[in-house]
Amino acid sequence: MPYRHLIPVSREPLSLLSVERAISELRRGRAVAVTGGDGQGALMMAAEAATAERLVELTVRAGGAARVALTARRASVLGLLPAALRIVVVTPPAPLSLETVRAIADPLAALPVAAAEECTITEVEPHALEAAALQLTKTARLLPAAVIADIAGADAEDLAAWAMRHDLLAVDAGDVFQYLATTARALKRVAEARVPLAGAEDALIAAFRPLDGGFEHYVIKLGDPQVDAPVLTRVHSACFTGDLLGSLRCDCGDQLRGAITAITEAGGGLILYLAQEGRGIGLVNKLRAYALQDQGFDTLDANEQLGFEADERVYLPAAQMLRAIGVTRVRLMTNNPDKVAALTRLGITVTERVPHTFPTNRHNEHYIRTKLARGGHLD
Structure with missing residues (x-):
């Protein structure tokens, strides 16, 4: 059967605009606020855009400890859990370092992943804020890994107002999950x-x-x-x-x-x-997959090393x-x-x-x- 309308047609332009702006911010290396229907919110940025300064800024602004959300495909490659179609959160015992982010997110970083063995590994629900953050990185054609911190503090009750005060874009998790269907319907x-x-x-x-x-x-x-x-x-x-x-x-x-x-x-x-491009992962990630193939991985394993499914x-x-x-x-x-x-x-x-x-x-x-x-x- 043809796919059904998931959001009201009248809301499509606003929904698409908010996600597209969030994607643009992530590709520029900036953080965005992801909000849920239960009033919760989290600040996130693409793992591949992380720097030491940006990690500090993200945790200070959010007011909570940072963690890394990644696909279970990537977690399985790291030996953290069996492969499954779930979202995994890696929380370090100490403040998250740039080296840990790169080791967890990028198979071409050539960094040891030993630090991850001391981290707490948590699986989250497919519609959690972490899942929305990961979907944003995929849609932006970036590595499927996100640094995320819960937004805490007495001044964060109104998340839209909080994001505006901090000069940040806010995007609704539901809009993120429905983005691909909405863009197709709006062609x-x-x-x-x-x-x-x-x-x-x-x-x-x-x-x-x-x-x-x-x-x-x-x-x-x-x-x-x-x-x-x-x-x-x-x-x-x-x-x-x-x-x-x-x-x-x-x-x-x-x-x-x-x-x-x-x-x-x-x-x-x-x-x-x-x-x-690249079975849905984008040209840059396809070139990364090619580099992994040169190291001996086949085309499917290379995609999974990066954290993608074999075909996205x-x-x-x-x-x-x-x-x-x-x-x-x-x-x-x-x-x-x-x-x-x-x-x-x-x-x-x-x-x-x-x-x-x-x-x-x-x-x-x-x-x-x-x-x-x-x-x-x-x-």
């Missing part, structure tokens, strides 16, 4: 033009943008697809290195160009180009764009059964999975084998 077509492509001169590109002005997604229409029949469709996640630079580490560029050729030869179809993509934007152009049935070009299942859950009928494979090279052979053996991909 609007903002531009389209004919763009002749090599091997596909009859091509039209339409850009869809959420209300908050965030990342655009694109529909590339090739030829003359008939929307009253299942449309040959490729859902393609953006890959700067593969699509634009011709990287040999993945097969993304081959898949994109191959889809253009195959759809054109079939008489018409669609490519949905989603702004979800969501397909809400794809389903929304298909419905916006009147397409509800597709013949999906993919080797990934998860894409078929995701679109089906979102109300798009997948009448056929069309295999989409290409020859490997010595740089991506291990990557392709890993997707087949561990990622559930099909030949």
Whole structure:
């Protein structure tokens, strides 16, 4: 079934704006206040932006001791607990140091994690403030780890007023959790033009943008697809290195160009180009994953070393764009059964999975084998 409205449509612009501003603050290295429906609040910043001075400032402003929130994937890598889809809080016995933050959050920091063995490890509920803080770091395409401290003090009863006095942005945890669904629902077509492509001169590109002005997604229409029949469709996640630079580490560029050729030869179809670089972790984190792969980790383990799931993509934007152009049935070009299942859950009928494979090279052979053996991909 298509996803339901999670917040009132009238509140969407404010909800999107508050989260987008919080993301911008985190990427600039600033702290933001995260508030819950129970009147609680916490001050948080992205772990990768932490400095010794910022740690001191965060704890002084909040009035409580700082701790580190991270995914259980990352905690499992550190040997702190078995892997699970939960949020973990690491609380040190003494004031949190920059070295401890970096050791816990960044597998490329090459720092010992011995200090973490003396820390208290706590699992929190999936809708806790710590979970919202982590979701913000992921949405900001930063490392999935946050430094967080509860806001305490007699002057913090009104959290919005407290944040304003301290020149801080405040964001509601509920808005954070609903952000991805809200941005997808708020996608609007903002531009389209004919763009002749090599091997596909009859091509039209339409850009869809959420209300908050965030990342655009694109529909590339090739030829003359008939929307009253299942449309040959490729859902393609953006890959700067593969699509634009011709990287040999993945097969993304081959898949994109191959889809253009195959759809054109079939008489018409669609490519949905989603702004979800690196399976949803962003280009910078993908480069970090590549560095870990150079150390011997495969593509899935590298993502989990960073604290991400093996695949962080969501397909809400794809389903929304298909419905916006009147397409509800597709013949999906993919080797990934998860894409078929995701679109089906979102109300798009997948009448056929069309295999989409290409020859490997010595740089991506291990990557392709890993997707087949561990990622559930099909030949």
